[in-house]
Amino acid sequence: MAIQSQGFGQSTHAEKRSWFRRNRDLSKFVLAKLGGGVLTLLFVVIFNFFLFRMMPGDPVGLYNRGRNQDPVQLAKLRAALNRPIWDQFVTYMRNPFAETIDSTRFSRPVWGLIGDRLWPTVLLVGTAIVLASIIGVWIGIRAGWTPGGRFDRISTGFTLILYSMPEFWLGLVLLIVFAVGAFGIPGLFPTGGMISPGLSGGSLRGVLDTGWHLALPCLTLTLVYLAEYSLIMRASVVDELGQDYLTTARAKGLLDSDVRRRHAVPNALLPTMTLIFMNLGFVVGGAITVETVYSWPGLGLLSYDAIKGPDIPLLQAAFLLFSFAVIIANVTADLLYAYLDPRVRP
């Protein structure tokens, strides 16, 4: 690699690197991303301890509100809370996910409570995100490929309206129209809950019944997410339209649909993928307002109840879980982005 390699036969670093070195760079990159994620998690764990110690209110009083607790238990609790803060911190840091803390509202260990509510939320928000990303990306590609066309004008109009609607309001409207019944439409769907009383989730009837309960809250969330995804996807496709490599692809004799599928979409998908994966983190957070409107027994409704309390141990656990989910989703998005876009790859 001296004077003779001026131009012709010139090779950049990537080629000279051996397989091992390339993989070393890759593992370095992955480790750096994971390490960043772990550091953020650690920060969140620490912050989560102090945040709830700074909140006003008497935790012991919250336990005792409205019901008579065992005085021995309360004395123990008070003694624990009167320990020096650093002492408490060390105990907390030994195991931030300790099973022993009870919710002040439900009088049950918080992590057990959260575990029960996790599955309904994953079912609701997960289904909505999958549906919304497929439909939203499809709409965005079609609209963005011929901006100003009829499909674009109609779909952008609709998605803008959906995007600007508060999700709980849309939920209430759908609830009134399709569950309560209005404008001559009979109430087709249940007004709340996840399963009719007396049915078990294991039976076929139970599964169908859950789907029936799922329809409206899932529709609400899908419409809201879909609007965002399709608008972003449309904008990214429009950005790619004028790119020279698309003219190259057309000049090669590709069909218009192949130019779109093979060249425009893989490039336009990058920002939308990031958004979808970052939203995945909010799956466990649930849609607090939509779950509340439909009384869906998920983590969103649980957090809503915890905030109303306030149920500090439960809130603390929920915050920890939500932060973990968001951070893990972000790290996944980073790694996925590098997989999809060679320019980001090490």
Place this chain on the structure above:
Amino acid sequence: MSLLEIQDLQVTYRGTQGDVPAVRGVDLVVEAGQTLGIAGESGCGKSTLATAVLRLLPRSATVTGQIRLEDQDILAMTWGQVRAVRWAKAAIVFQGAMHGLNPVRRVGEQIGEPIRIHENVESREVSSRVNGLLEQVGLPAARARAYPHQLSGGQRQRVMIAMALACRPQLIIADEPTTALDVMVQAQVLKVLKDLINETGVGLIFISHDLSVLAETCDRVAVMYAGRMVETGPSQTIFTDPLHPYSAALAGAFPRIGDPAFRYAPAGLPGDPPFPGDLPSGCTFHPRCARAIDVCQTSDVELVPLGLGRMAACLRVSEGVL
């Protein structure tokens, strides 16, 4: 039968502020194995002319006239026929140094893509042909696995050239292939291009604003101004002895080393090229022309043969006043 014959080509873009004629009646002929250079400032319609040949213009452009490639009328074809001609008969070398390549696909994949579309060949043969093409432009075959961002500007431009050769076309249109490159790399890319023309005997249309590059590469050169040809002729004579005042200004814009008179001669051209939607009357060049007379403002000019294969569109040249 010529390889490419263009007759009275007119391209008009419909805009919100009225129509913009980008190409206003251009005739040109390229014989097989011949190289034609097209020179002119930005906005004179030279890229529009090039993209019109494969009907790659946006929908807002109206194209009239005739484009015959190997005696087939391109403008009368269905889209299916146009797609079959694209790249297989005529390929374009875009300015690949910038954004002509798809950033998320390997270059080998992009070079092989037209082969896969136009020819029914096995994927093993496609990759061996891709490797051969890369070697033809002086790149190691292993570069097929690289992404565009891992290559330098000159390498990317060579990939563009390899891509243009993929389906062994008869005509290659090179649209400013060396513009974004530094002079050393530009010379290398030009050499690659020239060698390939000599080896394969394809016809070439070379578009550039740099008359010195064209003089070096092409048999004939056409100078465009405001959507029309103002001078055509053998490339060396246009560079050394231009007839039209605009060609003279273009040729004068490049310094000649070792010519002391040149250092003090007024070089360059005052003013900007006219906006195609609002062209001056008469000869469109008259507002910037040092030799314009009154009649230039009113009377339209056409290309007039002046012997030795040269033509110029200037009243004063054809009157022999100059």
